[in-house]
Amino acid sequence: MSKLTSDEKLAHGAANGDAEAFATLLGRHYDRVFRLAFRLTGSAEVAEDVTQDICAALPAKIVGFRANSKFTTWLYRVVCNAAHDARRRTASRNRAAIGWGDVEKMRRAEAVEAAEALSWLQRAMQSLPEDLRQTLALTLDEEMTHAQAADVLGVSEGTVSWRLSEARKRLRAIKQEELAQ
Known part of the structure; x- marks a missing residue:
């Protein structure tokens, strides 16, 4: 082709x-x-x-x-x-593991995950609400324009701009909080 x-x-x-x-x-x-x-x-x-x-x-x-x-x-x-869907499946499995008393297994998995921590931005993005995280993920590194991201997410371009502004504000707050500690 x-x-x-x-x-x-x-x-x-x-x-x-x-x-x-x-x-x-x-x-x-x-x-x-x-x-x-x-x-x-x-x-x-x-x-x-x-x-x-x-x-x-x-x-x-x-x-x-x-x-x-x-x-x-x-x-x-x-x-x-x-x-x-993958996040929902993981959450369901985690709830089931807790229900079956598999707390130690989850604690060890979390420790391994913490040891293999990603960059600061990746960690901080995970603390954002899903709508902000999706919007940020789509527009990072100019992967998509605001208009393209709006089309993917089924929202207006103005909503994408607001979400990015809100994500930046929350990321700054996370950074300031980490620096204060």
Whole structure:
């Protein structure tokens, strides 16, 4: 497939069973999917699982792509949903573990996770509400414009701007609190 072929045309081909079109789409967007999953989950291991789950489910999901928006917008929404589902599954497993008296196992897992702590920004992002974290993850490193992020999140561009302002304010407060300690 030509590098000049649009994502939307490739998605249409992939939805109709074109394996080469599907492979080209994956090649173009795999790293983006992983980066966004990593930003949303804060864990490389979970992000890898989420990315692999998306790749496995994408052949069936791509049939639902209607080209009402850019393919990347649709794909980012798929990633946001998959990351949200992964967090819910983890929370459910954690509640079940507590219910079964597996507190020590969870304590050790948390200690290992703390030892493998991510950068300050990644840690701080995890303390933000999901809507702020998703908005920040989509726009970090100029990955998406405010308008593109608004389209993915299904909110107005003004809401994206407000969320980013709110996220910056909360990140500054977290930093000041850490410095005060």
